[in-house]
Amino acid sequence: MIRICLDEATLHRTRVATSPLWESLSSLALLIRFPGDVPSPYRGWARRARRVMPPGMRAEFQDWLGSLHAHQLPAFLTPLPETPRPSIADELAVLRSRAADTDGTDPDGTHPVAVGQRFAGGGAAIAQFADRLEEYWEAAVAPYWTGISSALEEEILIRGRTLATDGPSAMLAELGGRVIWQPPQLSAPYHTDSAYSLTETTFVLVPVIFGAGTRIFSAAPGAAGVSYQARGAGVLESIPAESVPGTDADRMATLIGRSRATVVRSLTAPATTTALAKATGLAPSTVSQHLSTLVAAGIVCRHRVGARVLYELDKGGQMLIEQLDDSRD
Amino acid sequence: MATPPPLPPDAVPARRLDTRIRRMDGQLILAFGETALALSESGALLYEHMDGRRTVGMLAAMLAKTYGLAEQDALADTGEFVDSLVENSLAEVRDSPT
Numbered sequence: 001m002i003r004i005c006l007d008e009a010t011l012h013r014t015r016v017a018t019s020p021l022w023e024s025l026s027s028l029a030l031l032i033r034f035p036g037d038v039p040s041p042y043r044g045w046a047r048r049a050r051r052v053m054p055p056g057m058r059a060e061f062q063d064w065l066g067s068l069h070a071h072q073l074p075a076f077l078t079p080l081p082e083t084p085r086p087s088i089a090d091e092l093a094v095l096r097s098r099a100a101d102t103d104g105t106d107p108d109g110t111h112p113v114a115v116g117q118r119f120a121g122g123g124a125a126i127a128q129f130a131d132r133l134e135e136y137w138e139a140a141v142a143p144y145w146t147g148i149s150s151a152l153e154e155e156i157l158i159r160g161r162t163l164a165t166d167g168p169s170a171m172l173a174e175l176g177g178r179v180i181w182q183p184p185q186l187s188a189p190y191h192t193d194s195a196y197s198l199t200e201t202t203f204v205l206v207p208v209i210f211g212a213g214t215r216i217f218s219a220a221p222g223a224a225g226v227s228y229q230a231r232g233a234g235v236l237e238s239i240p241a242e243s244v245p246g247t248d249a250d251r252m253a254t255l256i257g258r259s260r261a262t263v264v265r266s267l268t269a270p271a272t273t274t275a276l277a278k279a280t281g282l283a284p285s286t287v288s289q290h291l292s293t294l295v296a297a298g299i300v301c302r303h304r305v306g307a308r309v310l311y312e313l314d315k316g317g318q319m320l321i322e323q324l325d326d327s328r329d
Numbered sequence: 330m331a332t333p334p335p336l337p338p339d340a341v342p343a344r345r346l347d348t349r350i351r352r353m354d355g356q357l358i359l360a361f362g363e364t365a366l367a368l369s370e371s372g373a374l375l376y377e378h379m380d381g382r383r384t385v386g387m388l389a390a391m392l393a394k395t396y397g398l399a400e401q402d403a404l405a406d407t408g409e410f411v412d413s414l415v416e417n418s419l420a421e422v423r424d425s426p427t
Contacts, residue, residue, distance in 0.1 A: 272418070273415055273416070273418070273421075274415075274416045277416070283336060283408070283412055284412045284415040284416045285336045285340065285342070285408060285411045285412045285415050285422045286336060286340075286422075287415075288415045288420070288421045288422040289336070289340050289422035289423065289424060291421070292421055292422060292423040292424065293423070293424050304347075308362065308418060309418050
């Protein structure tokens with residue numbers, strides 16, 4: 001269990017930011033933690049990730065990260081996101097810049113290095129790790145990133161609305177996923193028993209889709225952050241656009257049309273018409289047209305959240321995916 | 330990313346019923362939640378005729394006739410206008426009933 005005490009100043013400096021780097025590390029932790037079958041909703045993603053990872057990569061990461069599930073990641077591997085939505089390139093650049101600055105010991109000095117001896121090589125080792133992590137990202141996470149970032153965008157909007165209307169305490173109270181807020185303490189399941197007290201610190205909450213892999217806590221001078229399980233992990237059950245067969249094998253496209261099938265597959269997390277248009281590359285009006293048809297057919301349902309209209313798969317849509325997509329694995 | 334295909338002429342755009350509409354200084358203002366959109370004269374013409382029955386092709390033909398535009402240009406402008414309404418949750422598009 002991790003227990004983080006927040007003083008009033010820290011509480012009011014709470015913000016939410018996504019991190020492709022933390023997603024990548026969390027997803028790697030998932031693959032290492034479950035050498036065999038990975039639980040739902042990560043099963044399909046894990047099967048494909050293992051298929052596309054270059055030979056030996058998983059063993060190499062196992063070597064790099066050691067018993068990841070049992071220890072805290074050192075802060076030099078988990079820099080806090082500097083903006084609300086950094087790109088993986090931004091974050092790898094931060095990782096590499098730290099590599100250039102370090103002499104082989106824990107550069108932040110805030111956490112013991114408890115993840116094997118590979119990083120004893122110092123800056124060169126961290127730079128090499130960043131290169132391999134970039135390869136891993138490209139192969140295993142990037143193909144899903146459109147869907148993941150869409151789900152994270154929804155998550156940020158939801159949390160942001162609570163933060164703006166009811167304040168940081170209300171937002172922390174509704175994080176869920178076994179994260180408990182009993183002012184002034186935030187507690188959550190963790191690999192070790194750890195307690196931190198933050199005073200006048202910027203506190204960053206990082207929603208991750210791969211939260212089942214590990215929980216990341218990171219601290220730097222004046223700032224600290226913790227990951228939590230974002231809603232919408234079901235987005236991983238969709239087939240990434242890049243791997244959808246283009247011809248006869250795509251039975252859903254044969255039945256309901258290619259672009260309509262793309263809309264259905266993009267709807268594993270609730271989304272607005274605009275978000276779907278961005279995710280699919282279709283015009284908003286085209287997406288709207290498909291959604292109207294899918295709503296009328298009982299495949300998709302719509303509901304209103306404040307000023308926005310969200311669409312999500314109805315039972316019929318979920319069955320369509322189960323029957324026509326899942327059997328292709 | 331490739332340019333999305335244009336809205337087909339037989340698609341039927343419709344105003345969202347939960348849109349708040351005001352006319353200020355002769356200009357039509359649409360509001361949905363925190364979104365507000367001021368329509369140009371041609372935009373207002375299209376919006377007023379988006380009744381859930383007229384197709385994009387019919388609306389474009391009306392625009393072309395009113396402003397002396399080429400049909401293809403009017404079709405592209407209509408598609409773009411409908412896109413902007415949909416993006417702001419002010420309209421939705423349906424298949425042609427026929």
